[in-house]
Amino acid sequence: MAALMDSTLPTRRRPLGTLIGIAVIVAASVIGYFLFPNNLALLTRIIATMLLVLSIDLVTGYCGVATLGHAALFGAGAYGAGIVSAHFGITEPLTMTLIGAAAGALAGLVSGLVILRAHGLPQLVLSIAVVHLFHEVANKASGWTGGSDGLSGITTDALLGLFEFDLWGRTAYVYGIILLLIVFVLLRVLVQSPFGMLARGVREDPVRVAAMGASVHSVMLRMYVISGAVAGIGGALNAISTQVVGLDSLSFTMSAEALVMLVLGGTGSLYGAMVGTVSFMWFEDVVSAANPFHWLTIVGALLIVVVLFAPKGLYGAAAAFLSRRRGGGK
């Protein structure tokens, strides 16, 4: 199966591209550090959201599943990491992150099992129902989650016993960058692997993939679990850096906004997911500081414009423009 795919599809393994990506992320984070030294909390929040958007990209961009309920996975990671710290005294940040990833993967498995049972509109409705269900459960289990007050009392040890999480958020920021780099490299490997190719095949033509002998459902479910782990890491990072987990991390609004970020940047590309998150959240910060009332109107107008004029998103449109310039319509 793998050999067949490798021989029929043009090879897409590009270690150089991964290195360039790493260099760009590192450069951007160094610039961010020096441009906004007093706003590292926002930058860390952007990184956590970026992980969520990357995880949506895995199922939406690569497998073609439209979901409006992905915050459930992010919130599961955040609550997982927060609860072990607040209730069980596990305050080692790496362990908390791993537990967050595991909680996210579990939530991914559960919601994948539910959401993948339907297609089209019913699938969308199921994804919405799942995130609302998670939200209601977290609200009801207030003994564990703090309910609508949010989960507080999260403490974290120094990272590797050396770097305390300081008030300025420097450690959290650097930790976030490192997590993002690790996830980025792993996802580059994943999407270029035979399994990643298979997932693209599912998006293009599930019937054909099934006819080739692969199980469409199993591919999508595995992708959902991986996506849950990624979103869970994002949630854990959020819990570690802000030391509080609110119900809004499980909300429908968060799911919808993250999907908007993905589409703004461009689906089906890791860079698109990251570009979209940064532009959306930076834009939100600027506009809502200037005038919170018009924020929604502008996001709405922006969405309509993107759908009508740049359906591939910012990154997709830029990449298409560059390749036209370079290759003369290749």
Place this chain on the structure above:
Amino acid sequence: MQTVLSIAIDALAYGMVLFVISIGLSVTMGLMRVVNLAHGAFAMIGGYLASYATRDLGFGYAPAILIAVIATAIIAVPIERLLYRRIYGAPELTQVLMTIGITFCVIGLANYAFGPTLKTIPLPETLSGSIDLGFRAIATHRIFAIVCGLVVAGGLWFLIERTAFGIRLRAAVDNAPMAAALGVRTQLVYAVSFAVAVGLAAFGGVVGAELLPVEPYYALRYMVTFLVAVSIGGAGSIPGALIACLLLGAIDTTGRYLAPEYGEFFFYLAVIVIVTLFPRGLAGRFK
């Protein structure tokens, strides 16, 4: 016994309001295959216009309903022409994003124009009291909402099953290219059905303002409920939508009465169970 009866009446009224609003969505979704998340926004516009007409312009309840329905439909026509027509037949993700964008815009503009507070639509004397059935008094407004639901269901059934327009509409639903080849002006059918659907949404928004209060986040808060109703009923089916709305109204109202601390837990649990059991809706013909 008293509780059972009040739950039943409230559930019926709520289900009917849900039906009046979401049947338009069901028809357009069955006809144009557009996942229109902005449908609730049109119901909200209707509610705002009716509130403005009664409270600021001094119109009565009935003229206010009429103004709201017609004005909302007029607002919707250019939106259909300029925005929706471009996404017919587009992938779901595109449709979802475009219509969420429209919803966000409407929320932002409503917030700007009318402020973030809750808007009421004062009821006339005849609807604000209650009717005594001898053993139990029932709020007249609830009965009014139920009657409205029945009238809309009957009217739509007549329009779709018994008129020339209905024949064209059904033809376009079943096979749009073939209908167009036979001389049905499908673009016109689309535009008219969209206007009717939006008008119904506005009507439901006004009639249901007592149950679903009008405020800027209305469009987002109930968007999911309407979408769920259509998905469970099966897009394009009037009986399906009616059954789905009554069922959802019953589940939601019962949950609120008997286990309010669980919020909407049972509602969404029921949604998952129903969608899993009937992936095409209770009576759907949408793929």
